[in-house]
Amino acid sequence: MTAARDEILQALRNNRPTPENHPLPPVATLGDLDASRERFITSLKILGGDVLEPVEGETLDQAILRRHPDAKVICSNVPEAKGTLPVEKVKTPQDAATIDVTVVRSPFGIAEMGSIFLSEAELPINSFAHLGQHIVVLLSVDQLTANMHTAYQERPEFKTANYGVLMSGPSATADIQGVLIRGAQGVRSLSVWFT
Amino acid sequence: MSNKPVNHAKAAEHFLEDAPHLQFHDERLWDMRQKRDAQMHILPEWQELREEASRIKEHTLSRLPEYLEQFETNAKKNGIHVHWARDGAEHNRIVGEILKAHNARNLIKSKSMVTEECDMRPYLAKQGVTVTETDLGERIQQLDDQLPSHIVVPAVHKLTADVAKIFAKDYHTDPNIRDPHLLAEAQRQAARPVILHADAGMTGGNFVVAETGTFVVCTNEGNADLSATVPNLHIATIGIERLVPRMADMGVFIRLLSRSALGSPITQYTTHFRGPQKGGEMHVVLVDNGRSARLGMEDFWTSLKCIRCGACMNTCPVYRRSGGLSYGAVYSGPIGAIIDPTFNERKYSTLPYASTLNGSCTNVCPVKINIHEQLYKWRRVLVQHHEMPFVKREIMHMAGKLMGQPKMYRAAIKATEVSLSTMPRFVLYNWLNPWGKHRENPHPVKQTFNDWYRKNRETAKPAAAPETKK
Ligand code: SF4
Numbered sequence: 001m002t003a004a005r006d007e008i009l010q011a012l013r014n015n016r017p018t019p020e021n022h023p024l025p026p027v028a029t030l031g032d033l034d035a036s037r038e039r040f041i042t043s044l045k046i047l048g049g050d051v052l053e054p055v056e057g058e059t060l061d062q063a064i065l066r067r068h069p070d071a072k073v074i075c076s077n078v079p080e081a082k083g084t085l086p087v088e089k090v091k092t093p094q095d096a097a098t099i100d101v102t103v104v105r106s107p108f109g110i111a112e113m114g115s116i117f118l119s120e121a122e123l124p125i126n127s128f129a130h131l132g133q134h135i136v137v138l139l140s141v142d143q144l145t146a147n148m149h150t151a152y153q154e155r156p157e158f159k160t161a162n163y164g165v166l167m168s169g170p171s172a173t174a175d176i177q178g179v180l181i182r183g184a185q186g187v188r189s190l191s192v193w194f195t
Numbered sequence: 196m197s198n199k200p201v202n203h204a205k206a207a208e209h210f211l212e213d214a215p216h217l218q219f220h221d222e223r224l225w226d227m228r229q230k231r232d233a234q235m236h237i238l239p240e241w242q243e244l245r246e247e248a249s250r251i252k253e254h255t256l257s258r259l260p261e262y263l264e265q266f267e268t269n270a271k272k273n274g275i276h277v278h279w280a281r282d283g284a285e286h287n288r289i290v291g292e293i294l295k296a297h298n299a300r301n302l303i304k305s306k307s308m309v310t311e312e313c314d315m316r317p318y319l320a321k322q323g324v325t326v327t328e329t330d331l332g333e334r335i336q337q338l339d340d341q342l343p344s345h346i347v348v349p350a351v352h353k354l355t356a357d358v359a360k361i362f363a364k365d366y367h368t369d370p371n372i373r374d375p376h377l378l379a380e381a382q383r384q385a386a387r388p389v390i391l392h393a394d395a396g397m398t399g400g401n402f403v404v405a406e407t408g409t410f411v412v413c414t415n416e417g418n419a420d421l422s423a424t425v426p427n428l429h430i431a432t433i434g435i436e437r438l439v440p441r442m443a444d445m446g447v448f449i450r451l452l453s454r455s456a457l458g459s460p461i462t463q464y465t466t467h468f469r470g471p472q473k474g475g476e477m478h479v480v481l482v483d484n485g486r487s488a489r490l491g492m493e494d495f496w497t498s499l500k501c502i503r504c505g506a507c508m509n510t511c512p513v514y515r516r517s518g519g520l521s522y523g524a525v526y527s528g529p530i531g532a533i534i535d536p537t538f539n540e541r542k543y544s545t546l547p548y549a550s551t552l553n554g555s556c557t558n559v560c561p562v563k564i565n566i567h568e569q570l571y572k573w574r575r576v577l578v579q580h581h582e583m584p585f586v587k588r589e590i591m592h593m594a595g596k597l598m599g600q601p602k603m604y605r606a607a608i609k610a611t612e613v614s615l616s617t618m619p620r621f622v623l624y625n626w627l628n629p630w631g632k633h634r635e636n637p638h639p640v641k642q643t644f645n646d647w648y649r650k651n652r653e654t655a656k657p658a659a660a661p662e663t664k665k
Contacts, residue, residue: 005279008435008483009260015491022257025250027443030240031450047463093425094391112450113461126424126472130417148461149446158442159407162273162470163424171417172463175332175348176375177355178223184331184379185386186417186464 028149035111035146037194044114044192047169048182052136052191060103060193064136067191068101071134076103077124078138080195090124099132102187106137108155109192112147115168116192119161126163130186135167138193201524203545207517210352220352221515227348228509230458231559238450247447249563252500255438256490262405262438263481269408273470276478283313286482290315290397290430291322293478297428299324299394305412305419306330307399308346308503309432309482311525312538327389329418331382338365344519344527347456347505352518396422398468400433400479401502402448406441409469410479413452413462420466427475431468435481436499448502451561455504489537494572498533500562507556507566513549522546529556529566536573540580547573 032039041051052063060081064074075090076083081103090096104123106116116137118129129135145151157164171186182188211217235241255262267277280286286309294302302319304310304326316326316337328334332349336342338361343349350358358378363370368381398419400410410431412419423429439445453462471477490496508514508528519527524535524543529550535543547570550556556566 002279004281004285004483007281008279008481008487009263011483011487012260012263012435012490015487015496016259017253017257017490017496019254019257022250022254024254024440025247027441028243028247028447030243030247031238043460046460093427097387097391115461115465120472127421130420130424147446148450149443152443152446158409158445158467161467163472164467164469165420166461166465167417168461168463168465170463172415173331173379174415174457175330175335175350176358176378177219177353178226178351179355179375181376181379183383184416184418185329185383185421 027153029153030149031147032112033146033150035144035150037141037144039111040109040114040144042114043112044169047114048172049114049169049190049192052193054193060136060138063193064101064103067136068134071100073099074101074103075099075128075132077122077128078103078105080105080138081136087124090128093125093127093131096125096127096131099128101134101136102128102132103136104129104138106139106143107157108143108145108151109139110146110148110151110166111144113166113168115166116190117155117157117164117166119157119164121157121161129165129167130171132187134189134191135170135187136191136193137167138195140195198539198542200542200544201522201546203517203521203523203549206521206523207513207549210518210521211516216352216354216518217516219354220518223351224509224515227457228506228559231455231506231509232458234454234458234460238454244447244451245561245563248451248502248561249500251439251444251447252502252562253497255440256436256496256499259435259438259490262440263435265405266403266408266438269406270470270479271408273408274477275408275470276476278478278480280313280480280482280484282484283315283482286310286313286432286480286484287315287318289480290432291319291324293428293430294319294324294395295322297394297476299426299428301389301393302326302395302397303329303390303393303422303426304396305398305414305422306333306343306349307397307432308343308525309399309434309484310397311342312484313432313482315432327386327393329386329390329422330414330416331379331418334382334386335361338362341520342525345505345508346503346526346528352520390421390425393422393426395428395430396424396426397430397432398423400431400437401452402439402445403433403437404440404442404445405438407469409442409467410437411445411449412466412468413449413464414466415459415463417464420464423466423468424472427472428478429468429471429475430478430480432480432482434486435483436486436501452502452504455506455559455561485537489534492537494576495533495537495569497564498530498566498569500564501530501534502562503530504561506559506561510555510559512551512553512555517549522549529570530564533566533569533573536577540577544577547571547577 074083075085171184173184174180328337335350345351359372362368402411514528532546554567
């Protein structure tokens with residue numbers, strides 16, 4: 001117990017409006033409840049993400065090289081792709097900085113926003129999702145939820161993960177004269193591979 | 196720091212002198228406002244969302260002590276160190292001590308308005324800590340030694356050429372670059388090594404969830420994630436009003452925040468921090484700095500509902516034409532004009548006048564703060580506290596007398612109309628009339644409403660009352 005803590009809480013108790021006049025509204029589930037792949041893709045593209053569509057007979061490794069032909073260091077944390085750098089090599093947060101493409105699996109996506117979720121459960125190290133130049137995300141269509149309300153109500157990860165990020169396309173900025181720029185600080189591109 | 200009232204009108208005048216900047220500023224912000232409108236029209240449930248957000252926030256504020264305690268208990272359970280700071284000085288001291296305990300000298304920092312409130316950077320500089328802003332707009336402002344001029348887009352008042360000049364000085368890039376992409380790339384390249392060698396990372400917190408002990412950070416650049424995941428020490432500075440009760444409430448706020456701010460459905464990154472990363476350490480500093488006192492102000496406590504989306508700034512005709520820096524305060528625009536006088540009533544006494552009271556801010560606010568009504572109420576409070584500039588006080592005094600006496604008022608209106616059409620310009624456009632400085636006064640009307648009414652209605656019979664069933 002610190003003096004500051006007690007003083008702040010006491011001041012809030014003295015000053016607050018009457019709690020009985022402000023009941024907590026029930027949890028809301030509003031809006032479009034379409035959880036389709038099509039809706040997800042439309043939203044993803046609005047936010048600058050893209051879908052990596054498979055070509056007949058191609059492996060995921062080949063598809064990644066087709067999308068990123070100049071990539072030298074590809075590091076995969078999923079069995080579906082081999083990559084070029086064994087993920088065990090990524091031990092410190094800084095190690096992820098040399099990677100051109102990181103490959104991960106997301107446990108779920110949100111159709112309304114085109115967002116994918118990543119937590120420490122899917123990443124060898126949390127910086128893995130941000131320090132690489134590009135990211136390829138594996139996502140299963142039956143793990144799509146309709147909108148933000150359903151996501152927060154249905155997905156247990158929000159209550160269990162220590163670090164949980166919703167990524168909706170690549171890093172972006174419009175801070176210089178309003179011009180939209182993708183790849184400001186984190187990944188320059190985000191591609192979703194449906195499985 | 197000087198306690199002299201901010202001369203908003205004068206500073207705005209300075210901003211108005213530069214036509215290209217003014218025009219861009221106005222158009223860029225209006226564009227954000229229109230994109231927000233487009234998003235609103237896509238969602239039929241928009242008004243319901245606002246209502247829900249407002250009610251959740253009002254509820255939380257009325258039970259803030261309980262929710263803060265709940266957050267603290269849960270956060271501690273997850274391994275987060277929780278600190279409490281009564282004011283800016285206490286906040287800075289706490290942060291300084293955490294950094295010292297880790298011998299941390301390089302801090303990378305994601306945008307946080309609370310640290311601006313606390314004036315943290317100069318304090319840490321004196322302790323030998325280098326603070327580097329990782330948000331592009333905030334970094335531009337840091338290099339230019341200016342406060343952020345907008346809470347969402349801190350460097351919105353600058354053009355590409357301005358940024359090129361600033362970067363040339365610090366990043367040794369070509370001062371004649373006119374492609375924003377090249378400048379953003381220069382920032383990326385300059386920031387990477389700083390991020391990789393940082394000893395500590397700092398973020399703010401947009402929302403705090405009592406139920407789980409989580410805090411949520413929303414950015415488009417992902418710079419908060421870099422600041423929090425690369426160094427092993429993460430400090431988050433958060434205002435105590437940022438609480439929401441349940442994780443399920445986040446849906447309402449995330450759906451409103453970025454749509455209201457920039458007109459994009461969601462920020463590119465929405466990150467939930469519930470505990471330190473493997474091998475890492477996490478601290479949360481809960482900052483009061485006047486908030487608990489504001490909660491006790493009957494007319495102004497609902498301003499604590501603010502989720503800092505900036506929509507009220509984007510829509511405000513005064514803000515768009517005066518620039519955020521002209522407010523001379525950490526918070527600018529309509530919400531700033533409500534919050535700032537609670538920090539210093541004398542210094543920010545002019546800000547509630549930087550509004551046309553057109554109500555546009557209130558209409559766009561995602562948490563339904565009655566912004567323009569609060570601005571009006573502030574004016575009354577300030578008049579009572581005599582914090583009113585002399586000229587305005589005299590004019591209001593005369594106006595009050597006039598309004599109180601219909602006959603005199605009508606005579607005066609007529610006189611004004613006559614003077615507007617006959618007086619030489621120098622009488623109308625002088626220092627007594629700041630409004631006339633940058634705009635034309637209205638065209639005088641040929642006939643006042645009262646004259647028209649007398650002629651057309653007073654003699655006419657009142658309309659027959661509609662029949663009502665008894
Ligand atoms: S007052 Fe309302 S509109 Fe203005 S920044 Fe706060 S939440 Fe947004």
